[in-house]
Amino acid sequence: MVTSLTRRGQLNTEVGRLERMLEIRAVEESIQTLYNDGHVRGSTHLANGQEAVSVGIASVLRPTDVVTCTYRGHAAALALGVTPEGVLGEICGRVIGCSGGIGGSMHLMDASVGLMPTFAIVGAGLPVAAGVALAAKLKNNDSVALTIFGDGSTNIGAFHETLNMASIFKLPVIFVIENNLYGEYTRINLSTPISDLADRADSYAMRKEIVDGQDVDAIINAIQSAVDFARAGNGPSLIEAKTYRYSGHSRSDPATYRTPGELDEWKKRDPLDIAANKLILKGELSEVDLEKMKSDIADRVAEAIKTVLASDGPELSTLMQHVSAKG
Amino acid sequence: MVTSLTRRGQLNTEVGRLERMLEIRAVEESIQTLYNDGHVRGSTHLANGQEAVSVGIASVLRPTDVVTCTYRGHAAALALGVTPEGVLGEICGRVIGCSGGIGGSMHLMDASVGLMPTFAIVGAGLPVAAGVALAAKLKNNDSVALTIFGDGSTNIGAFHETLNMASIFKLPVIFVIENNLYGEYTRINLSTPISDLADRADSYAMRKEIVDGQDVDAIINAIQSAVDFARAGNGPSLIEAKTYRYSGHSRSDPATYRTPGELDEWKKRDPLDIAANKLILKGELSEVDLEKMKSDIADRVAEAIKTVLASDGPELSTLMQHVSAKG
Amino acid sequence: MTVMRTRQAVIQALSDEMESDPTVFLMGEDIGSGGPFKATEGLIEKFGDTRVIDTPISEMAFLGAGVGAAAMGMRPVVEMMFIEFIGVALDQLTTQGAFFRYLSRGAYQVPLTIRAAAGAGMGFGCQHSQILDQWFRGNAGISLVIPSSPQSMYGLLRSAIRSNDPVVILEHKGLYGERGDVITGEAGIIPIGQARTVTEGSDVTIVAIGSTVLTAKAALESQSEWSAEIIDLQTLIPWDKSAVMKSVAKTGRLVVIEESSYSGGWGAEICSEVVTKLWGQLKTPPHRITSPDAPIPYAQELEKRYLPSSDYVVSQINELLKTGKSPAAWWEGAK
Amino acid sequence: MTVMRTRQAVIQALSDEMESDPTVFLMGEDIGSGGPFKATEGLIEKFGDTRVIDTPISEMAFLGAGVGAAAMGMRPVVEMMFIEFIGVALDQLTTQGAFFRYLSRGAYQVPLTIRAAAGAGMGFGCQHSQILDQWFRGNAGISLVIPSSPQSMYGLLRSAIRSNDPVVILEHKGLYGERGDVITGEAGIIPIGQARTVTEGSDVTIVAIGSTVLTAKAALESQSEWSAEIIDLQTLIPWDKSAVMKSVAKTGRLVVIEESSYSGGWGAEICSEVVTKLWGQLKTPPHRITSPDAPIPYAQELEKRYLPSSDYVVSQINELLKTGKSPAAWWEGAK
């Protein structure tokens, strides 16, 4: 069977990264049908349009580095290595889900590739990432922690406290804002009086960078610099990836609040297209190859869905397991 | 009897302001003896060295404006108008205390001059002040709210959240940092990677000003501009007053962590001396007047202490009063 | 009388209070667009954005702003969306707002309402499904209400807004879609602190609140061996002691149904108080039917198992009546 | 065996654990200088500033950092200074750290200790004097201990640090200065979840924790009409059911002494459980002696009145034994 770790290794080529982005898109697009068929409960938060950020991050980090991410975590989980079965299984509450079906869409995890259970409370992943980085520092190893969160989350207290503390302690942690212009149904200008969120780093004398969130190569460069900086003991960075989500905030949101034309504008800079076009331009991929890739991925995702739907829910006894060290 | 409101009016002259600063100093200096004699419990936090900030603020605000302040609130309370009997009575847990002896040193209050019960949790007064300002805005009156807090408090989440929200909502609220260089026993450079805290306003596109905290006239100017700005509907300001506390953080703190010589340096710029010298230079006060003023104040404070010590503790029944609307 | 869903009862109550009292205003994340449960839909259109205020994601700031505005005579209704979110802001309510009246000797009061969705059963996972009433206990300034129907949502929410002290209203997300008759207007208002007798009966008093009122009713209706007096507490803090005492004095038996974990659950306070005050009058031990001591799982079957079902309630009460002893919970010995 | 004050027992326990386990480190505001209660004095000199870490005033950040570091195999001891301060950061413990093990199916665990001063009687006012155990209830991942002596401070703190789940240890500020014999080393360690029988007796079981253990002892010693089995719970969450049951089965009477308000107090859970499980075996109703439902006042006489005194305990127990009924609290009818 493919492990998360081997899947992580597949990101070391441009083609591999494109494939993963395509896979993420395909996996997320399958969720609505699963929902319609009654397999998905609660809420799901898609990251389509934002795939490059997650794949870029996963391409740079080592599996021994640790990531904390939000409820909008499908892309990060798949990028870091979790299989489509692991993600879709979790969303469908099956025992083969990456959290055994206990967590659901908002709580994906895979310790083997450094993904902590994703956080459903805004801002909650930041202090924990700082703690991971602190542990690395105290243990004197060169691991880093990275935390992914949205533009809206830069208004929560934990953001401020954690950035300040990380700076003072020079912690090896990278703060990545996925600025997709909306926090739930609210456009950023209605919640935040500045538009370049990276500038908030100045309050903490922190290294900062703004990066094109639709270009996986740009992400890789930005993350790589921040990771190098952190591993060298120089402390944290704040990276703002300018990006966009094509779907509404969560399943129930038709996103009627968008500025007219905005979605179409952003789709012109689709991260999958950008990556594919680069490869095509360089002659490393043909249109035919791309179509083949897409259909292979479609097959694999369809296969994954079959596996998921054939799999059981977790046993009732798991409800009482891992509650505490005692059981 | 002198009311808080009449005492507030006494700040409309330079001499009145000097007198109040001298009074604050004298009141605070009496607390240690009261403690030694067993009249004070828990903790007290002196503001000596910082008197100009409170007096400057109180000179500008109207009694219908509202102030939220921290546990380091003796100076603010006295400046806003609370009598020495009210403050010392509260510190000694007497029924004539400004909170009826129920609150203690950390919880002074006087609604007649806009002092909300002072806040013993770091950062807690900021959101409440924003709410006061929001109420003024919704009621369409031109009251402002002002909140006083320390340098260390700029690292708490509530600071960040409140400044952002106040900016977005254009609330008539003034945020005043008393930067006395220490949060408890920790020097600012060990907790905060920047030294001009007013710069944190940039994260919220907020108006900012740094002001000499030892010069009451400078404070008045800074507060007046911010208040005018707020009353005109332009929104909040962040004001950083550079100041220093002569005592330790609280009674039990000998402040051994100070940089050598630092205290002496700051004492050279004592806010009381600065104010007195200005009046003397202008010929509006003689050394003799000043000594007379000081000894009158000493007498008044001694008198207040007598009154306090002659007064009773609150009745036992008050323990169960004002718990809820029902009683 | 109108038939409406619970979510509509929220809107109706807010709208009626806002119309009758200009100091009432709403504040929270995305309430303008109705929020994830559409429980504030249409209000911004009706009352404008100065009375329906969308906030940044800053619970500490806007909850505290509610405290401050309330102290200045406004009546803010602050939405926490999911009750777990108050975990980043609890201080402002429990340590600040709740003590304002006391510390100011009545000079300031805090007529603040906090609305939040709560409760399990909808697949929101362990961080979006709890009740968390424990966070508000032991704080005499705060009331906590949990409606069980469109009517009690309407009536309790209006009372909450009119209260001169902070009131937390937990809106069970499993009930938002439930329909029921609602008497609106003054006649539909339900006082804080008053329980409602849902059914009269003689064999056992069942104390429930929110979702467990429905569980109790379903349990009662699914059998015919015993009759039960179901008491919908409606207000959990402070709970209606006299209503419960009166009923248990009559039936001689007390069963409490709680949605949260056994340990730390509110039912213990009911049992303790009843047994102490009605010493010698109970025919069987007081008995609590609760969820197990575990976080709330996502997978459907597990979440279903987590919640006390009506079948489980029936079997527990059957056993209580048959043996005269408090039956073991399903998870006991199952470990 | 050494005589030391409770605050010194804190230092000794921290020091011993830090010496024996290099993953243990301390984090909090001003702990390097010993903090307001001098309960960490000398440790930074001994272990350096990488193991005794002073933080900015950012409870959310450093509590959460404790969670993250713990999940990576460290054993952080995070100080909250006063327990109220966790009100600005509760989410990180109760909604994040406590669920980490569950959500990760055991892949991550959170061996985190949270120390905080708690309790009234020292004139710190209503925002620095509470116990607040209620915030940690109903969350199966978390334990809560409250020592009552230098020995139990030493023994419980060491156990807390060794626990593989989060443990909150509430250090009563009124006890920091108390002296007592302490057995240090492994022999002095007290397991989480175990109560201690302080005195043997036959008329009544008194369940107490923290400061109320001292109140119970003083009450017992001040009279000679009845004998009491005083149980020091030591751990409140989860409390030692078998120790309490065993004692009440013997004495037939249960009295709980709590420092916090009557409503919402933890004693109700003890009473409910005991009465249910020992149905028919109690000679008198279970009885709770608590503080009133009010914030904690500053003025000395009022704060004294707020706390249950040993005289009050004696009079309550006298009345319970004489009348066989649960006596009214002092504030009942006094309103």
Ligand SMILES: Cc1ncc(C[n+]2csc(CCOP(=O)(O)OP(=O)(O)O)c2C)c(N)n1
């Ligand atoms: C403390 C807290 N407040 C509110 C929420 C509800 N909520 C979930 S996602 C979200 C919007 C977050 O926006 P952003 O940070 O921009 O991330 P995005 O969803 O766009 O990725 C909100 C308000 C929450 N989960 N936690």
Ligand SMILES: Cc1ncc(C[n+]2csc(CCOP(=O)(O)OP(=O)(O)O)c2C)c(N)n1
């Ligand atoms: C949330 C919270 N954390 C910690 C404390 C303890 N504490 C009280 S005052 C203080 C220092 C505050 O420093 P600063 O903001 O600079 O104000 P200053 O005391 O210097 O006026 C601390 C840490 C508290 N009261 N509340």
Ligand SMILES: [Mg+2]
């Ligand atoms: Mg966003």
Ligand SMILES: [Mg+2]
């Ligand atoms: Mg300071």
